[in-house]
Amino acid sequence: MMRFASLGQAALVALVVVYLLAVYLLPSQVWMGFTINALAMSIVALSWNITGGFGGMASFGHAAMYGTGAYASAVLQVQFGVNAWVAFAAGIAAGALMGAFIGALAFRYGVKGSYFALVTLAFAEVLRICASAFEITGAGRGLQLTLQPGVATLQFNNDRVLTYTLLLGIVALVMALTAWLKYSRFGAYLVAVRENEDAARALGIDTYRVKVTAMAISGAFGGLAGAVYLQLWLFIDSSVVYGVSISVTALIGPIIGGAGTVWGPLVGTLGLHLLGEGAKTALHGAPGLNFVLYALVLIAALRFLPQGLMGLAARIGVLGRKGGDDA
Amino acid sequence: MTHHINRRGLLKASGAMALLSGLASPAILRAQTPAIKVGVLEPLTGNLAYNGNQCAAGARFAAEAINAAGGIKSMGGAPIELVIVDAESRPEVAAAAVDTLAEAGVCAFTGASASALGLASSQAAAKYDLAQVFSVGTAEAIVERGLPNVFRFTPGVTKITAVALENLGLLNEAAGKPVKTAAIVHEDGPFGSQLAGIVETELPKLGIEIVEKIAHPTPHRDFNNIALRVKASKADILIPTNYINEYTLMTRALQQQRVELMAIYSILGGAASNIKFVRENNDIAQYVIDCNHWYDPNKEASKALAASAAGAGIDMTYDVMVAYATIQVIADALERSGSADRKAMIEALAASDYDGSIMPYGPTKFVNGDNVNSRPVNLQVRGDKIEVIFPKEYATIEPVFPRPAQG
Numbered sequence: 100m101m102r103f104a105s106l107g108q109a110a111l112v113a114l115v116v117v118y119l120l121a122v123y124l125l126p127s128q129v130w131m132g133f134t135i136n137a138l139a140m141s142i143v144a145l146s147w148n149i150t151g152g153f154g155g156m157a158s159f160g161h162a163a164m165y166g167t168g169a170y171a172s173a174v175l176q177v178q179f180g181v182n183a184w185v186a187f188a189a190g191i192a193a194g195a196l197m198g199a200f201i202g203a204l205a206f207r208y209g210v211k212g213s214y215f216a217l218v219t220l221a222f223a224e225v226l227r228i229c230a231s232a233f234e235i236t237g238a239g240r241g242l243q244l245t246l247q248p249g250v251a252t253l254q255f256n257n258d259r260v261l262t263y264t265l266l267l268g269i270v271a272l273v274m275a276l277t278a279w280l281k282y283s284r285f286g287a288y289l290v291a292v293r294e295n296e297d298a299a300r301a302l303g304i305d306t307y308r309v310k311v312t313a314m315a316i317s318g319a320f321g322g323l324a325g326a327v328y329l330q331l332w333l334f335i336d337s338s339v340v341y342g343v344s345i346s347v348t349a350l351i352g353p354i355i356g357g358a359g360t361v362w363g364p365l366v367g368t369l370g371l372h373l374l375g376e377g378a379k380t381a382l383h384g385a386p387g388l389n390f391v392l393y394a395l396v397l398i399a400a401l402r403f404l405p406q407g408l409m410g411l412a413a414r415i416g417v418l419g420r421k422g423g424d425d426a
Numbered sequence: 427m428t429h430h431i432n433r434r435g436l437l438k439a440s441g442a443m444a445l446l447s448g449l450a451s452p453a454i455l456r457a458q459t460p461a462i463k464v465g466v467l468e469p470l471t472g473n474l475a476y477n478g479n480q481c482a483a484g485a486r487f488a489a490e491a492i493n494a495a496g497g498i499k500s501m502g503g504a505p506i507e508l509v510i511v512d513a514e515s516r517p518e519v520a521a522a523a524v525d526t527l528a529e530a531g532v533c534a535f536t537g538a539s540a541s542a543l544g545l546a547s548s549q550a551a552a553k554y555d556l557a558q559v560f561s562v563g564t565a566e567a568i569v570e571r572g573l574p575n576v577f578r579f580t581p582g583v584t585k586i587t588a589v590a591l592e593n594l595g596l597l598n599e600a601a602g603k604p605v606k607t608a609a610i611v612h613e614d615g616p617f618g619s620q621l622a623g624i625v626e627t628e629l630p631k632l633g634i635e636i637v638e639k640i641a642h643p644t645p646h647r648d649f650n651n652i653a654l655r656v657k658a659s660k661a662d663i664l665i666p667t668n669y670i671n672e673y674t675l676m677t678r679a680l681q682q683q684r685v686e687l688m689a690i691y692s693i694l695g696g697a698a699s700n701i702k703f704v705r706e707n708n709d710i711a712q713y714v715i716d717c718n719h720w721y722d723p724n725k726e727a728s729k730a731l732a733a734s735a736a737g738a739g740i741d742m743t744y745d746v747m748v749a750y751a752t753i754q755v756i757a758d759a760l761e762r763s764g765s766a767d768r769k770a771m772i773e774a775l776a777a778s779d780y781d782g783s784i785m786p787y788g789p790t791k792f793v794n795g796d797n798v799n800s801r802p803v804n805l806q807v808r809g810d811k812i813e814v815i816f817p818k819e820y821a822t823i824e825p826v827f828p829r830p831a832q833g
Binding site for chain 2: 127128129131132133135136139228231232237238239240241243245246256257259328331332333334336337338339344379386387390
């Protein structure tokens, strides 16, 4: 069951929910367009949150899982003519496998902290180069799905509202799984590993297994995000899905919103997109200045909100000593 | 009777005039024909910002020229008003920016400098029945999706490569076939990889063997190893395909490593047809040949554009030219349809036979969204100028091939 630590958190979550529902009613398609982008990116942020937020294993290379999901789905559809639904599922599985593989390799040799972050960054970069070199992945040209809107092809590009609704459903599902994981025994193991790995091991927790499993779950979410991107825009290339910007997007959302919380990644990603859009509108005619404003707010948030927006909200209207926890 | 003008009186009079002009101006505005909005979707920020901003400048010059010439005459002299949006060099942002254009009420738009951006934006625009006239979009996938709102005015990668290789064959033939081997250096993105793949298949048919093929990412800074590999391959010519910064650094490294080549023959080379490269690296740039988008420099509109760009301190690059031309194409469609209705614009563009653009093309003819009469141009750097060497009817100078020995 979801519990809120404070009225502030409840209000922040309510605000997000109201906004997401209001998008249906807003006459402007601009809002729906950019919220679709924000929701698609929030999936990879939720993916990072599993390892970086709950497990304390900060990655700088979540694009590795994201890109693998996108490429697995694209290669199966374009090169082998596999059904889009099957390819979509295979993209999720490929992301999970890639996460497990990176985790198994890194944790086997005790890589942790900033070294782990660099290892993941290196994996993403190696995969980017491989994807731009091999013929099966389009060899740098990228892969383009044939435009065939329909349920069988998992392409709903002609129906904006349906696309938005499906994305909302996917994000809600990933958040529900995150919440379940948080309150499960496995979630407790993961937090124990984050807080003190040696102590967790001393208590009998198989920390290696827990960390690799977390990477696999995170990878599955990352692969899902990549497969969603492919179905939305029908084109991928190595720099688009394995690029550093994806890895940065994956970690900034949870850090701003609140790492290790269920709602933090969505709140952060949505908030940053809203900020970016607002800055773009306010500074219309001066392209690029919006990024400067964006960066300034980001620096301020990192300096003054170490627990992110959810952490700030948690300090407003605290619900007694046993009120709840960070949602 | 004498009148003294003191400060208070002057202020009162000024205030009254300001009030009157304020009241009067809406009446004047109402009498004017409302402007027709045309979209410009380009990457104004991100790694394609240079190209995007150049395109935006070209579109502005075109709108200014059209408006100065009386606007769209079939619509009562309505002026063109550009709505410029930033694609941030990312496909999903390009697609979302289409919403902004649609809501701003544009009748059509031009863009988007890179195929990946154009693929996403045209797909998003299809939902609004909004025509996209591609400034640059070389990937063939753009015109293979059957989207009725896609109009690629400039040539695609297949045509550009075919023309480039045909002209290379002509140059080699005329020089007595001195070129036997070639090295390819290309960026590893969709643009460079696709082009390099076609060259690799087609070049041996001209009797030129490919002895080295090197891919590099964008951005890439140290080209010394690549230059040394080209040198070791003993290739007669180098065929590069990359963006402006990499192209500049590559040619500098080639000079530093004293790589002897009969020619640098670029296809859509990032800097070989860029006057900034010629100005800043004049000795390296000499005799470099490029096959690229380019205007017909002899047309009056081209000369006027060159003068406008020089006046604004903007380098005349192909981006400026193609964006200018696409706005001309959209203006012609408006002129013929007499309406800014989106569906009417798609119909007018599909039926376009416009031949008044600054590009060296025949009458526009879109077949499945591809202008079959578009064609690239071969250019050669000579002195401080970029001269046209092919096609012959637009040539401004005779080609020099192979280039004189360096030294």
